[in-house]
Amino acid sequence: AQRVTQPEKLLSVFKGAPVELKCNYSYSGSPELFWYVQYSRQRLQLLLRHISRESIKGFTADLNKGETSFHLKKPFAQEEDSAMYYCALFWSGAQKLVFGQGTRLTINP
Amino acid sequence: GAVVSQHPSRVICKSGTSVKIECRSLDFQATTMFWYRQFPKQSLMLMATSNEGSKATYEQGVEKDKFLINHASLTLSTLTVTSAHPEDSSFYICSARGTSGGSYNEQFFGPGTRLTVL
Numbered sequence: 001a002q003r004v005t006q007p008e009k010l011l012s013v014f015k016g017a018p019v020e021l022k023c024n025y026s027y028s029g030s031p032e033l034f035w036y037v038q039y040s041r042q043r044l045q046l047l048l049r050h051i052s053r054e055s056i057k058g059f060t061a062d063l064n065k066g067e068t069s070f071h072l073k074k075p076f077a078q079e080e081d082s083a084m085y086y087c088a089l090f091w092s093g094a095q096k097l098v099f100g101q102g103t104r105l106t107i108n109p
Numbered sequence: 110g111a112v113v114s115q116h117p118s119r120v121i122c123k124s125g126t127s128v129k130i131e132c133r134s135l136d137f138q139a140t141t142m143f144w145y146r147q148f149p150k151q152s153l154m155l156m157a158t159s160n161e162g163s164k165a166t167y168e169q170g171v172e173k174d175k176f177l178i179n180h181a182s183l184t185l186s187t188l189t190v191t192s193a194h195p196e197d198s199s200f201y202i203c204s205a206r207g208t209s210g211g212s213y214n215e216q217f218f219g220p221g222t223r224l225t226v227l
Contacts, residue, residue: 036218043113044153044202044218086152096143097216101152
């Protein structure tokens with residue numbers, strides 16, 4: 001079954017510290033994975049996708065097929081990174097995104 | 110990126126009335142639109158998927174007669190909550206996907222509509 005798991009509902013780190021938001025997936029095909037971010041009172045927006053291998057706002061995420069993971073990382077957290085983060089898997093059979101439960105990241109000053 | 114708008118942003122209605130929420134893709138043609146529901150501090154729950162010109166596909170457990178979806182054009186989809194009850198109070202988010210704006214699989218999200226049923 002297609003599933004995305006974000007084991008941490010809440011994550012709190014200090015400004016300047018490294019941050020890692022975990023995401024694991026279950027999918028029988030070749031996965032296409034995304035990280036979406038939702039800042040306070042704003043819409044959900046795409047942060048990055050694994051196929052483009054880009055770094056947005058200092059965040060990176062590497063697809064590890066062996067561990068079926070797509071963890072989001074940033075070496076030095078900033079206060080403006082505080083938001084809700086969702087990992088999502090594109091289920092090509094159903095042509096829809098499968099979202100994880102989300103992780104609320106709080107960066108403490 | 111592409112822009113998706115929703116109207117209204119907030120609506121309060123009495124129990125038993127119907128409420129229509131509009132979702133528009135402003136600068137691209139949305140071949141597929143999605144409607145989600147989000148409860149406080151929870152993830153998005155997909156309610157239905159609609160393709161322009163065809164009937165919506167509802168997720169398991171979602172009442173299609175209660176949540177009417179119309180996707181009559183490539184830029185507009187509507188969600189009508191019929192005979193709304195307090196338990197329908199929620200945050201409704203639409204999302205649109207088209208063939209422009211980069212990756213075919215990228216979805217663009219609207220700002221959401223807060224529905225409160227008294």
